[in-house]
Amino acid sequence: MIVGVDVGGSNVHGVILSSQGSGIAEATRDTPRGPEQIFAAMCxxxxxxxxxxxxxARDAVVAIGVGTPGTVDVRSGVVENAVNLAVSDPWALAQLLRDRYGVPAHVDNDVKATARGAMAWLASEHVSSLVYVNVGTGVACACVANGEIVRGADNIAGEIGHIPVDPAGAACACGQVGCLETVIGGGAIMARLAGQAQSISDLFAPDAEGKTALETERARILTGIALAVELVTLTYGADRVVLGGGVISRIPDVIGRVSEILRTRAAHSGLLTSLRLHERVRLAPAGIALAAIGAALTAAPSGEDQKGK
Ligand SMILES: [Zn+2]
Known part of the structure; x- marks a missing residue:
């Protein structure tokens, strides 16, 4: 068996999978703040x-996998920059888990773990490559190709939130101008909405229809998400693009709306028409713990994760 744990901003959610990859049990705790507190909740x-x-069961568990926000050194299992979790110093999470449970532990970035889980979720579609795009407070993606997470040098692959897409856009916290995150990131959206809508859900609520300023903002966000789909497809050549995260989950019929924009854009482009982008897009399912499942599969010794292959 393999254990997978997703350390989210709100919940620590775990799954235990059989060696064939099927779910046996799930468990959840609220996410406290601070490394000791979070580790206690994980335990x-x-x-x-x-x-x-x-x-x-402890005898039968062969590995523990964790997905967490922040910068993760996957070889050492040390987490850094998990600001939202109030983890400021380097956090040797894999070592802590190995010491407590006596099994190999693998710690990965949560977006990469979710991509791995999404690949398993879509296993019946026999896709060779998939990109998971997370649009929340920040924006990032991860690609799984031929069963492997694409990491790049320094594990930097997928930081699409900081690709500049609008030279006339807003300043980004990274020091550049007009990054994708300044267009569709939740923090940037809320800053632009100041006073006009209380939340992203309000922005897309039926009673906000017809308000011109909000209409412009909705179009800006949806077009930005469509651009992200196009960008990752052209970059990675992915068969499927799975959308998830706090911004995505608050937009009703987000796949329908983004697909419509993708079809409209394709009407003027032979290249985009040939890519059939709207057929590649999927919504991350709300009821399946993709990040925890992906964390478990990523931690699995070779031969233990047939479900995702
Ligand atoms: Zn940036």
Whole structure:
């Protein structure tokens, strides 16, 4: 069996999978702030999973995988810059897990773990490559190609939020101007909305229809998301682009709306027509713990993760 844990901003969610990759049990705790507190919550989740799987489950667990926000050195399992979790100093999470549970532990960035989980979710479609695009407070993506997460040098592949897309756009926290994150990132959207709508959900609520300023903002966000789909497809050549994250989940019928924009853009471009982008886009399912499942599969020793292959 393999344990996978997703450390999200709101919840620590864990799954325990059989060696064939099927789910056995799930467990959740609220996410506290600070490394010791989060580790304690993770241990509660893992202990509950081990108890639910079977009384002597600890003997049968071969690995633990974790997906977490922040910069992760996947070789050492050290997490840095997990600002939203109030983890400021380097956090040797994999070592802590190995010491406590006595099994190999793999820690990965949560977007990369989600991409791995999405690949398993779409296993029946037999796709060779997939990109998961996370549009939340920040914007990032991860590609899984031929069963492997594309990492690039320094694990930097997928930081599309900081690709400049608008030379006349807003300043970005990274020091550049007009990054994709300044167009579709949740923080940037809320800054632009100041006073006009209370939330992204309000922006897309039926009673906001017809308000011209909000209409412009909705179009800007949806066009930006469509641009992200085009960008990752042209970059990675992915068969599927899965959209998820806090901004995506607050837009009703987001796939329908983005697909319509993609079809409209394709009407003027033979290249885009040939790519059939609207057929590649999927919404990350709300009820499936893609990040936790992906974390488990990423931690699995070779031969233990057939489900995702
Ligand atoms: Zn930037």
């Amino acid at each position: 509660e989740v893992i202990d509950e999973l081990l108890a639910a799987a079977q009384p002597d």
